[in-house]
Amino acid sequence: MQTGATRGHLHLRAPGTSLVLDCTGDRLPRVLHWGDDLGDTADTGGTGLAELAAASAARQMSNTLDQPVPLSLLPEHSAGWLGTPGLTGHRDGANFSTSFTVRSIRTVRTPDLPGAHQLTVDAVDEQAGLGLVLEIELTPSGLVRQRATVTNRDTGERPYVLDGLLLTLPVPAHATELLDLTGRHLRERSPQRHEFTLGTHLRENRRGRTGTDATLLHLAGERGFGFRTGQVWGLHVAWSGNHRTLAERTPAGVSLLGGGEALLSGEVLLAGGESYTSPWIVGSYGHGLDEMAGRFHRHLRARTYHPRRPRPVTLNTWEAVYFQQDLGRLTALADAAAEVGAERFVLDDGWFKGRRHDRAGLGDWYVDETVWPDGLRPLVDHVRFLGLEFGLWVEPEMVNPDSDLARAHPEWILATGGRLPPESRQQQVLDLGHAGAYEYLLERLDALVSEYDIDYLKWDHNRDLVEAGHSPRGAAGVHAQTSATYRLMDELRSRHPELEIESCSSGGGRIDLGILERTDRVWTSDCIDALERQQIQRWTGLLLPPELLGAHVGSPVAHTTGRAHTLGFRAGTALFGHFGIEWDLTAADPAERAGLAEWVAAYKELRPLLHAGTVVHGDHPDPALWVHGVVAPDRSRALYALVQTATSVMSPAGPVRLPGLDADARYQVRPHRPGDRTEGPHRSDPLWWERADGVELTGRMLAVAGVRAPTLFPERLVLVEARRL
Numbered sequence: 001m002q003t004g005a006t007r008g009h010l011h012l013r014a015p016g017t018s019l020v021l022d023c024t025g026d027r028l029p030r031v032l033h034w035g036d037d038l039g040d041t042a043d044t045g046g047t048g049l050a051e052l053a054a055a056s057a058a059r060q061m062s063n064t065l066d067q068p069v070p071l072s073l074l075p076e077h078s079a080g081w082l083g084t085p086g087l088t089g090h091r092d093g094a095n096f097s098t099s100f101t102v103r104s105i106r107t108v109r110t111p112d113l114p115g116a117h118q119l120t121v122d123a124v125d126e127q128a129g130l131g132l133v134l135e136i137e138l139t140p141s142g143l144v145r146q147r148a149t150v151t152n153r154d155t156g157e158r159p160y161v162l163d164g165l166l167l168t169l170p171v172p173a174h175a176t177e178l179l180d181l182t183g184r185h186l187r188e189r190s191p192q193r194h195e196f197t198l199g200t201h202l203r204e205n206r207r208g209r210t211g212t213d214a215t216l217l218h219l220a221g222e223r224g225f226g227f228r229t230g231q232v233w234g235l236h237v238a239w240s241g242n243h244r245t246l247a248e249r250t251p252a253g254v255s256l257l258g259g260g261e262a263l264l265s266g267e268v269l270l271a272g273g274e275s276y277t278s279p280w281i282v283g284s285y286g287h288g289l290d291e292m293a294g295r296f297h298r299h300l301r302a303r304t305y306h307p308r309r310p311r312p313v314t315l316n317t318w319e320a321v322y323f324q325q326d327l328g329r330l331t332a333l334a335d336a337a338a339e340v341g342a343e344r345f346v347l348d349d350g351w352f353k354g355r356r357h358d359r360a361g362l363g364d365w366y367v368d369e370t371v372w373p374d375g376l377r378p379l380v381d382h383v384r385f386l387g388l389e390f391g392l393w394v395e396p397e398m399v400n401p402d403s404d405l406a407r408a409h410p411e412w413i414l415a416t417g418g419r420l421p422p423e424s425r426q427q428q429v430l431d432l433g434h435a436g437a438y439e440y441l442l443e444r445l446d447a448l449v450s451e452y453d454i455d456y457l458k459w460d461h462n463r464d465l466v467e468a469g470h471s472p473r474g475a476a477g478v479h480a481q482t483s484a485t486y487r488l489m490d491e492l493r494s495r496h497p498e499l500e501i502e503s504c505s506s507g508g509g510r511i512d513l514g515i516l517e518r519t520d521r522v523w524t525s526d527c528i529d530a531l532e533r534q535q536i537q538r539w540t541g542l543l544l545p546p547e548l549l550g551a552h553v554g555s556p557v558a559h560t561t562g563r564a565h566t567l568g569f570r571a572g573t574a575l576f577g578h579f580g581i582e583w584d585l586t587a588a589d590p591a592e593r594a595g596l597a598e599w600v601a602a603y604k605e606l607r608p609l610l611h612a613g614t615v616v617h618g619d620h621p622d623p624a625l626w627v628h629g630v631v632a633p634d635r636s637r638a639l640y641a642l643v644q645t646a647t648s649v650m651s652p653a654g655p656v657r658l659p660g661l662d663a664d665a666r667y668q669v670r671p672h673r674p675g676d677r678t679e680g681p682h683r684s685d686p687l688w689w690e691r692a693d694g695v696e697l698t699g700r701m702l703a704v705a706g707v708r709a710p711t712l713f714p715e716r717l718v719l720v721e722a723r724r725l
Contacts, residue, residue, distance in 0.1 A: 006107050009049035011041050012117055017142035017285055017295075021119075022053055026101045027079065028072035028134065029121060031170050032056055034144065035231065035285050061252065071254055073134060073167055074148060076100065083248050084200060084258065087132075087150065088163040095128040095160070129154030141298035144169060144283040152270035162268040166244075167281045168258035171220045171233045175255060178247050179225075179232075180215035181539055186527040186560050188212050188508040189539035196220055196249055204244040204262055208429075208465020208478045212509040216543045217284075218245040218257055219292075227617035228288040228659055235259050236296075236543060238513035239279035241482035257283065264468075264476035279514060289542060290616050290659075297545040297615065300516065307500070307520050310607055311547050312343035312389060313600055314580035316458070319528075319559050321584065323350040323357055325371055329586075331382045336585035338386040340593055341600035344580075345383045346391035346458055351376065354403065359426040362398050363405030365444040380452050391456030391500075392448065396441045397485060398462060399430045405440075412437040414481065416467045417474030424463035432484035433470045433477050442491060449496050458523070459489070461505040482514075489518040502550060511540065516548070521578050523550045528582055529558035530565045530573040531715050534626065534643055537577055538617075546630065547611035551577025553596065555584065565715055567592065571599035572641060572675050572717045576610060576628070579603040598674045609637060616660035624648040625709065629720075631660035635699070638722045639672060644712035655706035658722060661699030667722040669707060670694025675719025684711035696725065 074086030078099035100123035221232030242262035286292030355361035470477035507526030618627030629640030686708035
């Protein structure tokens with residue numbers, strides 16, 4: 001890498017993406033272009049980017065300021081920006097508006113990529129007594145990442161009250177449609193589309209965690225954009241606490257996406273010399289949602305700490321036994337898990353002191369001797385004898401009022417003082433801002449992992465934070481709680497480098513790139529009804545690749561919805577994630593176990609493809625038929641699922657296109673076992689489906705003309721494989 005100083009215009013490039021920054025003058029940088037790669041803009045006269053700046057410069061409208069109003073990465077009221085400001089705060093009511101002057105811009109150049117890909121902007125507002133450092137980078141995958149650090153340079157006694165920090169990225173006028181996600185427990189990541197109209201579309205989360213209703217991405221795109229069509233821009237806040245994102249369009253013709261942490265009143269008070277650093281705000285661009293999401297996937301897979309070994313088949317005990325734990329029942333379940341090919345056994349809630357139901361025990365992280373007189377050692381030894389890894393469920397940040405911990409340390413409960421927040425799931429939140437509470441949790445978790453050599457922690461977080469105050473003053477404590485949770489995970493991983501952690505929060509309530517810096521997968525949802533999971537996994541995949549999505553095969557009748565599904569639909573849905581089992585296999589008959597074992601074997605054969613390939617979706621015109629798949633990085637192989645989510649109006653629904661392959665290569669296309677069984681009237685299967693060698697078509701033919709799909713009963717799927725000849 002090379003470092004240097006720069007001013008003027010700067011072009012950051014990654015394959016398929018350009019970010020052009022105007023760094024002229026002493027004001028904060030402005031974005032001239034974020035989107036499609038502009039190609040090599042260098043020329044001998046050095047005027048190419050300057051001409052772009054001139055071509056895109058705004059003119060004044062009537063009854064506006066005498067000078068054009070620039071939109072910087074951190075918008076400032078002092079520059080004439082009348083939309084949502086980037087920095088809000090004050091010092092005893094003064095210094096509410098900042099005017100930063102850039103002192104230096106340092107760049108880092110990456111030799112194997114064109115252009116400057118990282119820059120650090122150092123700015124100061126002498127009158128307000130504030131310093132600002134902006135970090136902007138374009139990653140090799142094409143993500144734009146930025147964050148800001150604000151420092152109180154005033155050495156007097158007046159602290160600076162930081163109310164909010166928002167970083168933005170502009171989007172073009174032809175991005176006329178918005179897409180964001182919402183939901184609830186058991187129904188996370190539900191999409192909603194609407195016009196990108198004038199004004200502000202704000203998504204604000206104050207749940208103290210990412211939230212089951214959170215939008216993983218705030219997206220703007222061309223009208224009608226889909227997975228394979230239309231330009232689309234998305235923004236994500238990499239933070240596991242309160243946060244906000246917004247899409248804003250002004251009458252002056254400016255459109256933007258912005259995001260940051262949502263700070264509670266008085267939450268950040270900066271004394272002289274103190275600083276606040278925002279979360280990373282991450283933007284992605286693409287032609288279609290697949291390309292936009294693919295940039296996130298490639299970025300995550302390039303991390304040094306991304307899971308590298310094959311993702312083990314995981315059996316979790318929750319929906320199999322709930323709180324009814326005993327050694328005989330669980331060893332029998334482990335035997336059945338090993339029989340079908342499981343590789344990891346996770347003991348869920350109910351193993352610790354006083355935990356016979358969900359109304360007591362949280363916080364008392366000692367093995368319950370009334371259930372486990374010899375500790376967990378007999379179970380752990382049996383699981384390991386079977387060749388399985390051992391995992392354990394914990395919920396460190398929560399506490400039941402009916403627990404020894406809460407009775408001994410009521411001051412360790414997050415509260416505003418004088419009253420407790422309303423309970424949720426009969427529990428309160430343990431205040432990790434207290435050094436004693438933090439050290440207690442670290443000691444207990446470290447002791448458990450050490451004693452049993454635990455391979456995996458399912459780390460849960462089962463309630464929103466309400467009136468999350470730090471005692472004794474009751475000052476707002478969500479920011480400190482989130483930061484302390486990060487430190488706790490980081491320290492535990494430092495002591496146990498091989499330990500894997502799953503982020504679970506009432507299922508999918510804590511999924512973001514902040515928690516993914518210290519965890520190895522997420523529990524995508526507490527709902528493992530395969531039909532619900534088709535949608536939940538589809539939209540969670542906008543941010544995360546399949547190997548990070550916990551996806552389990554449940555019992556024949558879903559515990560959360562009462563729906564009954566075939567094994568093929570349940571297992572075929574779980575296949576496109578980190579495959580696992582959450583089913584009392586001791587109650588399954590031999591045929592069911594044999595069928596599950598066949599799916600487990602298929603997952604083990606396919607996971608090198610599924611967990612390294614490019615995720616693709618077909619934009620099929622029939623809303624009842626979904627097409628999705630994974631294509632190998634070299635496009636030599638692909639696996640697709642044709643999913644009948646409901647009854648189609650047309651029967652059959654026409655050819656399905658299989659995207660993502662090498663257009664000029666020839667492929668053998670045929671059903672893939674065990675997902676080749678249509679579980680319906682075989683006379684409806686297309687002719688090619690019954691041929692042993694399938695059909696041979698080019699990648700272009702498959703993407704443009706497609707193949708005829710079988711006619712499926714609703715809530716069924718089949719698998720189709722394409723291999724390059």
